[in-house]
Amino acid sequence: MQIDCGFDSGNIDVISAEDPERVELSIRKDVGGEHSQWFHFRVRGAAGTDCCFCITNASTTSYPKGWENYRAVASDDGERWFRVPTTYVDGELRIQHRPATDEVFYAYFAPYSFARHEQLLARVAGHEGVERFRLGETLDGRPLDGLILHPTEDVASPKIAWVVGRQHPGETMAEWWMEGLLDRLLDGSDALAKKLRAQFIFYVVPNMNPDGSVRGHLRVNACGANLNREWETPTLARSPEVLFVRDMMDETGVDFGLDVHGDEALPYNFISAAEGIPGWTPRLDTLTETFKSAYEAANPDFQSVYGYELDKPGQGNMTMCSNQVSQRFDCLAMTLEMPFKDNANAPDLEEGWSPDRCRALGHSVLDALAAVAPTLR
Numbered sequence: 171m172q173i174d175c176g177f178d179s180g181n182i183d184v185i186s187a188e189d190p191e192r193v194e195l196s197i198r199k200d201v202g203g204e205h206s207q208w209f210h211f212r213v214r215g216a217a218g219t220d221c222c223f224c225i226t227n228a229s230t231t232s233y234p235k236g237w238e239n240y241r242a243v244a245s246d247d248g249e250r251w252f253r254v255p256t257t258y259v260d261g262e263l264r265i266q267h268r269p270a271t272d273e274v275f276y277a278y279f280a281p282y283s284f285a286r287h288e289q290l291l292a293r294v295a296g297h298e299g300v301e302r303f304r305l306g307e308t309l310d311g312r313p314l315d316g317l318i319l320h321p322t323e324d325v326a327s328p329k330i331a332w333v334v335g336r337q338h339p340g341e342t343m344a345e346w347w348m349e350g351l352l353d354r355l356l357d358g359s360d361a362l363a364k365k366l367r368a369q370f371i372f373y374v375v376p377n378m379n380p381d382g383s384v385r386g387h388l389r390v391n392a393c394g395a396n397l398n399r400e401w402e403t404p405t406l407a408r409s410p411e412v413l414f415v416r417d418m419m420d421e422t423g424v425d426f427g428l429d430v431h432g433d434e435a436l437p438y439n440f441i442s443a444a445e446g447i448p449g450w451t452p453r454l455d456t457l458t459e460t461f462k463s464a465y466e467a468a469n470p471d472f473q474s475v476y477g478y479e480l481d482k483p484g485q486g487n488m489t490m491c492s493n494q495v496s497q498r499f500d501c502l503a504m505t506l507e508m509p510f511k512d513n514a515n516a517p518d519l520e521e522g523w524s525p526d527r528c529r530a531l532g533h534s535v536l537d538a539l540a541a542v543a544p545t546l547r
């Protein structure tokens with residue numbers, strides 16, 4: 171049996187692969203040594219063999235609670251990802267599987283490669299009224315690119331929506347979600363999408379952290395910065411990704427901001443809003459509640475019962491994107507969280523929370539946006 175991770179977003183160290191029933195592995199730390207959880211590796215030469223892949227350092231990763239009731243994903247072709255029996259025992263994550271083919275991939279969640287990211291940008295930019303723009307260069311020298319979807323009608327003052335994802339690169343569900351959002355926005359037969367395209371200018375950054383993504387990080391960029399803790403004082407040396415986006419937001423203004431993430435522990439889709447900012451108002455509260463209700467009505471995979479505890483008034487962490495953007499522009503700005511595990515209200519035994527369901531949730535966000543559109547300003 172051979173195990174490797176020498177590819178886009180690969181992450182694993184092999185301790186011992188002699189006994190298929192106890193293959194010992196460990197997850198590498200992100201740069202900086204603080205975070206780890208993402209894994210992605212390939213196994214060759216084990217077709218028809220009962221294997222147990224034991225991640226021996228699972229208890230020392232960033233979110234050990236993320237392993238409870240969690241099942242790893244596997245794929246024979248890198249396209250379709252299915253869940254495999256996984257247990258978290260004695261501080262170890264044990265993935266049990268009998269590969270059907272000679273080459274199988276295992277990962278924390280369905281990976282979203284840089285190649286696919288490039289294809290998404292190119293595909294969307296090929297549509298009329300869409301502009302691909304370069305925000306700048308990352309520390310590893312990659313382009314940080316976004317998309318502008320210009321209004322389809324000549325409106326005097328279009329509303330401004332900013333949607334960003336994958337500040338935490340291991341949260342690949344965010345970019346699968348982006349596909350759903352973008353595909354619907356470009357669907358000329360979708361009346362709601364057409365209506366929103368006429369009123370809004372959309373700025374979309376599907377992947378805020380390409381360096382961390384390719385490096386196989388969970389949470390940080392190439393120099394170890396957690397981008398979603400950099401929004402108060404981003405710098406070119408440490409967090410150029412955030413600096414570029416925030417500078418451009420300052421130029422365009424923001425009426426609606428959404429930052430898309432995944433949560434390791436909670437098996438639900440939910441919104442975390444900016445209740446703790448100094449500038450929180452009844453207007454922002456009403457907008458938040460209206461958005462959440464409409465999202466729930468549009469897609470039952472979204473819910474608002476489970477989520478994070480609300481920040482106390484004035485206690486919000488201003489280094490986070492949604493808080494900083496909401497305060498800075500006095501606008502509705504939120505964080506969307508999706509599960510690594512599954513939606514416990516509607517479990518899917520085969521795939522769990524999956525790329526298809528992420529896309530569907532990205533599609534439905536336009537219903538929620540339409541509900542708040544008339545009162546965003």
Ligand code: ZN
Nearest residue numbers: 338341431432
């Ligand atoms: Zn996150």
